[in-house]
Amino acid sequence: MDMQVQSFAVANLRRRPETVEAGGFVAGFVPGTDSPYINYATPLPGARPTRQDVTALIGRFRERGLLPRLEFAPEAAPEVEPALRAAGFTTEAVHEYLVCAPDTLAPPRHAGAPRVETPATDEEFLRLDAALAEAFGGLFPASAEGAARLRRTQEGGGAVRFVRDPHGGAAGGASCSAPAEGTAELSGVGTRPAHRGRGVAAAVTASLAGAMFEAGARSVWLEYSGEGSRRVYERVGFRPRGTRLYVSLPTAERD
Structure with missing residues (x-):
């Protein structure tokens, strides 16, 4: 599931109004906001970035006056986290994700369920x-x-x-x-x-x-x-x- 979630993250960022792809990373930007929760990057599954790749990615954020920031499933690109750490990136959070499939979906059916x-x-x-x-x-x-x-x-x-x-x-x-x-x-x-x-x-x-x-x-x-x-x-x-x-x-x- 990590590979699928990471592939989704790449595809979703490519929908942004402004997208930059370089060195195994995809960065998505939305003009008009400097929110780091909207403007961020993610690696391609299996990416193996060099120091130069990470430096170039940082530059893409700096030239826009934005915080260099990434969200990704680390197991889908194991070599990315060490490369980012070496460049000075630090952890904001680690979140567990949950998945639902059609055969596990259980909608509330009690009489008082909200409309x-x-x-x-x-x-x-x-x-x-x-x-x-x-x-x-x-x-x-x-x-x-x-x-x-x-x-x-x-x-x-x-x-x-x-x-x-x-x-x-x-x-x-x-x-x-x-x-x-x-x-x-x-x-x-x-x-x-x-x-x-x-x-x-x-x-x-x-x-x-x-x-x-x-x-x-x-x-x-x-x-x-x-x-x-x-x-x-x-x-x-x-x-x-x-x-x-x-x-x-x-x-x-x-x-």
Whole structure:
């Protein structure tokens, strides 16, 4: 699964408005934002980068005033991590990823399960973006561009789902990328604090996975942020399969 997830990461970055490929790396950039969570690189599966390759990659970020940063499944390219460490990259995080297949998907079927919807209007995308911003504690501030990214995901072959709150806003939701290499990444699962513990995350996660299977994906994968969320995802059919590594170059190394 590591090779499939890493191949997906490459294909997904190649969808960015601006893509640079060099030395066994693919870097994806989105003009108008300096967010390191949007602008980052990943290696090709099996890449064997030289010191010069890594230096060139760093330069691609520096010339744009961006933090050199990578996300990847280390087992799919074992020689990449040592090359990055030698250049001064340090670990931001190591995340386990979970995978769901059509035969393990278990959507909530109890009578009180939330009703999941697909946003269609600009207002619904804006309300969902605001709900996710609150769910993640302002890490990603609500914005028109955030709502536009959600719409692009929906219109680009991916899927976006949300649960409406009693006042017509969004209690929570999530999105899933368009499939590539037989799999799709489900991300940004978030529920407003006032609506947690009511099955919102489980409902939207299962709905998105089901939508991707209907679109032809053979699997859907995601990363979780804590044991509580892991239990939610496991209840709807996700199982642990590997890890992903997040690394970046400290500021002192960039000056």
